[in-house]
Amino acid sequence: MTVMKKVKSLATAAGFAATLMVGGATFASAEDVTLTMAVPDWPPTRIMKKMFDEQYKSKTGNTVKLEVDFIPWPDFYTRVNASLTSGEQKYNFAVSDSQWLGAFIEGGYFRKINDLIDADPELKATMDSMHPSIVAAYSTYPHKTPNYYGFPQFPDVLVNFVRKDVVCSEDEQKGFMEKFNAKLPCTGEELDAMTWDDFENVGKFFQRKKGDKLAGQVLEDDFYGIAYQAGKGYDFSSMQVNGFVWQNGGNIWDETQAPKGQAEGVVNSAESVKGLDQYLRMIQYMPPVARTGTMDIFKSDELFREGKVAMNVNWIGLGEASLDPKSSKVSDKLVFGLAPGTKGADGKMVRWSNIGGQPFVLTTWTTDTQIKEAVDFVKWWLSPEIQHQFAAGGGQSAITAVYEDPKYVGYRPWNRAWSASLEWQKDVWHVPQFYDLLTQQQDQLDLAITGKQDAKTTLDNIAKYQQNLLKEAGLIE
Amino acid sequence: MTTANASTQPLFTISADNWKLAILIGFFASVLAAIALPASVSFWIVGIIAALIAATFVVNAYRRKYYGGLLVAPAIAVLFVMNIFPLLWSLGLSFFAYQSNQQSIRFVGLNNYIKVLTNDITAPDNWDALINTAMFVVFTVSAQMIVGFLLALLFAKQFPLRKYLLILVLTPMMLSVVASGVFFTYYFDPTFGILSYVMGNITGEQFILMDNKVGAVAGIVFADAWMWSPFVMLLVLAGLVSVPKYLYEAAAIDRVGSWRRFWTITFPYIRGLLMLALLFRTIEAFKLADLVILLTKGGNDTMTISYHLIRIANEQNKTSEGAAISYVMLFMVIVLTNLYLYLANRRSQES
Numbered sequence: 001m002t003v004m005k006k007v008k009s010l011a012t013a014a015g016f017a018a019t020l021m022v023g024g025a026t027f028a029s030a031e032d033v034t035l036t037m038a039v040p041d042w043p044p045t046r047i048m049k050k051m052f053d054e055q056y057k058s059k060t061g062n063t064v065k066l067e068v069d070f071i072p073w074p075d076f077y078t079r080v081n082a083s084l085t086s087g088e089q090k091y092n093f094a095v096s097d098s099q100w101l102g103a104f105i106e107g108g109y110f111r112k113i114n115d116l117i118d119a120d121p122e123l124k125a126t127m128d129s130m131h132p133s134i135v136a137a138y139s140t141y142p143h144k145t146p147n148y149y150g151f152p153q154f155p156d157v158l159v160n161f162v163r164k165d166v167v168c169s170e171d172e173q174k175g176f177m178e179k180f181n182a183k184l185p186c187t188g189e190e191l192d193a194m195t196w197d198d199f200e201n202v203g204k205f206f207q208r209k210k211g212d213k214l215a216g217q218v219l220e221d222d223f224y225g226i227a228y229q230a231g232k233g234y235d236f237s238s239m240q241v242n243g244f245v246w247q248n249g250g251n252i253w254d255e256t257q258a259p260k261g262q263a264e265g266v267v268n269s270a271e272s273v274k275g276l277d278q279y280l281r282m283i284q285y286m287p288p289v290a291r292t293g294t295m296d297i298f299k300s301d302e303l304f305r306e307g308k309v310a311m312n313v314n315w316i317g318l319g320e321a322s323l324d325p326k327s328s329k330v331s332d333k334l335v336f337g338l339a340p341g342t343k344g345a346d347g348k349m350v351r352w353s354n355i356g357g358q359p360f361v362l363t364t365w366t367t368d369t370q371i372k373e374a375v376d377f378v379k380w381w382l383s384p385e386i387q388h389q390f391a392a393g394g395g396q397s398a399i400t401a402v403y404e405d406p407k408y409v410g411y412r413p414w415n416r417a418w419s420a421s422l423e424w425q426k427d428v429w430h431v432p433q434f435y436d437l438l439t440q441q442q443d444q445l446d447l448a449i450t451g452k453q454d455a456k457t458t459l460d461n462i463a464k465y466q467q468n469l470l471k472e473a474g475l476i477e
Numbered sequence: 478m479t480t481a482n483a484s485t486q487p488l489f490t491i492s493a494d495n496w497k498l499a500i501l502i503g504f505f506a507s508v509l510a511a512i513a514l515p516a517s518v519s520f521w522i523v524g525i526i527a528a529l530i531a532a533t534f535v536v537n538a539y540r541r542k543y544y545g546g547l548l549v550a551p552a553i554a555v556l557f558v559m560n561i562f563p564l565l566w567s568l569g570l571s572f573f574a575y576q577s578n579q580q581s582i583r584f585v586g587l588n589n590y591i592k593v594l595t596n597d598i599t600a601p602d603n604w605d606a607l608i609n610t611a612m613f614v615v616f617t618v619s620a621q622m623i624v625g626f627l628l629a630l631l632f633a634k635q636f637p638l639r640k641y642l643l644i645l646v647l648t649p650m651m652l653s654v655v656a657s658g659v660f661f662t663y664y665f666d667p668t669f670g671i672l673s674y675v676m677g678n679i680t681g682e683q684f685i686l687m688d689n690k691v692g693a694v695a696g697i698v699f700a701d702a703w704m705w706s707p708f709v710m711l712l713v714l715a716g717l718v719s720v721p722k723y724l725y726e727a728a729a730i731d732r733v734g735s736w737r738r739f740w741t742i743t744f745p746y747i748r749g750l751l752m753l754a755l756l757f758r759t760i761e762a763f764k765l766a767d768l769v770i771l772l773t774k775g776g777n778d779t780m781t782i783s784y785h786l787i788r789i790a791n792e793q794n795k796t797s798e799g800a801a802i803s804y805v806m807l808f809m810v811i812v813l814t815n816l817y818l819y820l821a822n823r824r825s826q827e828s
Contacts, residue, residue, distance in 0.1 A: 078792055085577040085794060103794070107578035222668070222683075232774040288667035292687040293776035308668055432579065436793045446776045450688060468598055 033058075033373045034065045037093040038080050040358070041070035043320040044154035045095060047393045048381070056380060064373050073298070074233055077435070084109045084363075092366040093374060095153050095358045099235075099438070101141045102430040104361075105149060111362040113139075113148050116375055123375065126382045126399070127151075134398040137427035138359035143255050150359025151378045152398040154317065157421040158243070158339040158353050159414050160191055161304055161312045161322060165333040166206070169215035176205055188416055191337025195349070196244070196278060199311065199340045202226055203285030206310050224287045227303060228313040231296025232446040235428075235438055239354045240313070241279050241445060242428060246352030247342035248275035253437075253466050255429050259477040263466035268459035276455040280448055293446045305329060313339050315356045316414050320394045323412075336414035338421055355425035357396070391415070433473055440465050494537035499530045571800035578794040589801035603802060605778070606785040613701075613781060614762040616694065620702040621758055622751070625709025632710065633717040650707040658771030661700040665772070693777035697768055705758060712754045716747030752821050756814075763810060782806060 039045040049068050058064045069091075071079045077097065083090050084104055096104065104110045117124050127135065127148070134155050139148045166172060168186040176184035180201050185191045206225030208214050214223050229236045242252055250272030253263040266272070287303050289295045295303075297314055304312040305321060305328040325331040341351040362374055380386060387397040392411045396418060397403050409415045429437055441462050448458040470476040488497055503526040510519040510526075531554065538546045571589055575582045593603050632643055649657060667673045667685045676684035686692040720743055728738045766783035773779045786806070790799025 081578070081794065082791060103578055106580075108580060109578075232776045288673075288683055288685045288688075291685055292667070292693075292773075294662070294687070294774065303668060306669075436795070439788055439793065443775070446774075450777060465598060 032065065033062045033369055034067055035092050035370060035374055035377065036067045036069070036090060037095070038069045038071060038083065038091045039095040039153075040073050040076045042073065042317055044156075044317055044395050045070065047390060047395055048153070051386065051389060051393070052377075055386075056377070058373060059376055060372065062369075062373060064377065066377070074296075077234065081435075089363070089365045092363055092370050094361050094363065096150065096361045097358055098137045098150070098355065099428050099430055099434045101149055101359075101361075103432045103434055105141050106432040109363055110149050111364045111366065111371075113151070113362065114146075116371070117148060120375065120379075123379055126379065129400055130398045131155075131400060131422045133355065133422060133425045134357075137355045137425065138357070138398075141430050143427070143430045150361045151382065153358050153360045153381075155396050155398040156315050156317045156356030156358075157418070157425060158240070158313050158356065159316055159319075159417045159421070160194070160337040160339050161314055161319070161414075162191055162335050162337060163307070163310045163330055163333055164335040165330075166215050166310045167202075167335075171213075171216050172205075176201075179205060185337070186335075188335055188337050191335065192417070192420070193349075194337065194340040195343055196247075196282075196340045199226055199313075200282050200285070202311055203282055207285060221308065222287075224303075224309045225285055226282060226311050227286045227290070227295065227300040227309045228282075229295065229297045229300060230283055230286070230290045230293070230449045231299065232293045232442055232449075233296050235442065236296035237445045237449060238428065238438065238441055239356070241276060242426070243339070243353040244275035244279040245272045246275070246426060247350045248272070248278065250275050252428060253470065255431055255475070258431075258470075258475045262476060263470060264463045267463035267466060268456070273455045273459055276445075276448065276459060280455055283449055291450060293450045316396060316418075317356065319412070319414055334413060336417055338417045341424075351421070351424035352426055353421065353424055355427050431470075431473075431475060433469055433475075436469060437466060440469075494533055494540050496530065496533040496537050499533040503527070503530050567800045568804065570797045571804055573797050575797045576794045577796045585797075589797050590805070593798060593801050593805065599798075602780070602785065603782070606780045606782040609778065609780055610763060610765065610782045612694070613697070613765050614759060616698045617701045617705075617762045617765070618755065618758045620698055621706045621709050622755060624702055624706040625754070626713055626751075628706060628710040629713035629717055632714055647707045647711070649704045650711075652704070654704070654767045655771065657700065657704055658768050661696070661703075661768075662772060665696050687773060687777065690778045693773050693779050697765075697772055697779060700768055700772065701762070701765065705761070709754045709758065712750045713747055716750040717743065720746045749825075756817060759817075760810070760814075763806075 039048075045068070049066065052066050056064065056066075077100070080091075080094055080096070080100075081103075084094075085107065096110070101110065105112075117127055127139075130152065134152055135148075136144050138152050138155070139150045141147055141149055162185075164186070167184055173184050173186070176182070182198070182201070183190065184202070184205070185194050185198065203224070203226035206214075206223060208219055208223040210219055210221055212219050212223075229240050231237060245252060248271045250269050251266050252272075253267055254261045283290050286295065287300075287308055289299060289303070297318060300309070300312050301314055301318045301321065303309050304314070307329045319336075321327045322334065323331050338351065339353055341349040344350045360378060362371060366374065381390075382399065384399060384402050387399050387402045388405070388407070391397050391402065391408060394412060396415075397408070402408065403415075403419050408418075428434070431437075444453075444458045444462050444465075447453045448455060453461075467476060488495075488501075491498070507519075507523045507526055510522040513519075514522065535547065535550060538544075538550075572584060572586060573582050574585045574588070592599060594600055628646060632639065632646075664670050665672055665686045667683070672686060673684045686696055724742045725738070728742060733741075764783050765781050766787060769775055769779055769781050769784050770787075775781075775784055782802070786799055786802050789795050789802065
């Protein structure tokens, strides 16, 4: 800790103590309003901060300062959780992962925003202009009820990151056709039509050793066809596994069915097991780090940027680095598609996937002045003009009118996959027990990913644990 | 001494040094405040009352010219505020059902302890983590003791470039655990790491260290030993340097064998420091969590009790369950430390 930081933190502590002494009242002069915000450290929030500093002028005449704590993703939950539960009341604003809503609303930290929306027709119109699956995932608690808590900061979905130079090479196209009697997907439209079975074939096809040929060139290192998240940390396998489970007709414990909905028999249904089996089967074709249970979203992204994989299913939020020649060896060779799907019985594609992205939330100790400024800020942020700028700078927009604008697709190569994906997004449990559910599930999935147990045992264990925990919590009858 | 005078002071005299009255009034005022006022206010009122009672003790001690106590008082005050109070508070919490992200709290007696030790869903994880911790203690500490000891023997001799090599060897200890953890994740990485590269070139097959328990444990133990062997070396080296030269000279004259020379001259000088190193490293190894988080996230059955506790108490917000586990752990550490001190004392008395 530098001296300055020490002084600063002492001052903060003293200020906090003083605040408590006078019974929770905060002083904010009419001229200076500071909004303190906890956000994950990645491009979507960096862009937001930059845009705010350069452009934002408050309508009320106050000088509004946005103080942003950029926290690395792997520690993001732990840090925000510690800040909120310790009662330090540091943040007015937090970018919250959507699943945290239940835990922090029940704790009394996140503020309900129905009154703010009702009092402001403009804000109401903005909220109504968003895609319903985004509002459901980012704003509602209990899930899918009209009780609102969050404004979308950055909406996100899984898309397929693909090396054009590899999949479009004539040699590889020919080889793939010979082996699987199918065309190796190369253009965006062909990628959109991919099923997970096709994805698996790509994995089988590209398993090249050092010295083998890839697209006519001799490899200096091993090369793999496919990758997706399979890490033990945070939610770095559940977010992908859920998609497989849903697409195969299975389900996770459905909070909207509480307290009638069960975990046992649902979580470990035959369809769910089939989905997890399919997910696990592909691990063998991925870079070897997947078998250690540490291939999280950052690792697979790094492998992709280093040119070790042909296709990687990952969040759009991480995409910016792969386009930047400074951080990516493949920046000029990319094409993007929808994340693969599963063909249903009627031949139509089923694309259920877990939504990513984060809402803004307001905390309950934020003062009226701060709330007023915060709402103005949110309205500014969600205004079409700013949303266009954000999207052009590397973000995504949840506002229908913005992402349906023909310009939108041109901003970033993955934007073509955006609006088609939105229909198919679902989210995991927003209940207070979410982190408990998540860590146990991640532990069990890790055992399956590293080959210690099969899909059935894994889901049986998860179902048993969830049934017990949720019964204790009164969420299952 | 004026103690007789002070102790006969009647209970209800209002005076700055009447600590008995202060405790009495303070107790009732605290209870009233706790009942009547919201928790966020009454907490500070009770705190202020406690400080005022402490002040009456100070005045009392001053009037009785009990300066020794006054001099120790600041240290005790800090110890109480920073250490004893939180300890008692968490002990109290372990008898309640309380989660830090929820508002409700209710008394459950020993249920948390019963749950963490016997519940068929949660207890096996605790026991597994505890067994893993014991395994890590044995492996990491013995690796560090052996490597550190051998390094110390090496550096006790004079040779060219010794000074610079010593600095180099001590560097790992000064690095942050996060830095070396990240370093080792790349070192062990099957695609980018040098270990898999070298092993792959030798055996001709793909080598993945961390995909099984043996490999994962070996990786963590290696990283931990890399970081902390220099610490053991430093302590042992201090012992080796302190052995008087004339003892070795006398031994040389008597033509004593090298083994006997080590056992009868060197070892008695370094034994105390070795025991100290052993104690420090055992306590530290019992708390091992950072490297596990960085290298495996507890995967491949490498979960330690500390990391498990972090997840339960800090991430899942199961505060009282976490408190119960902590107290079970504390109990074990106290028993082990006392056993160790007892053995160490007995050994030193024997000699």
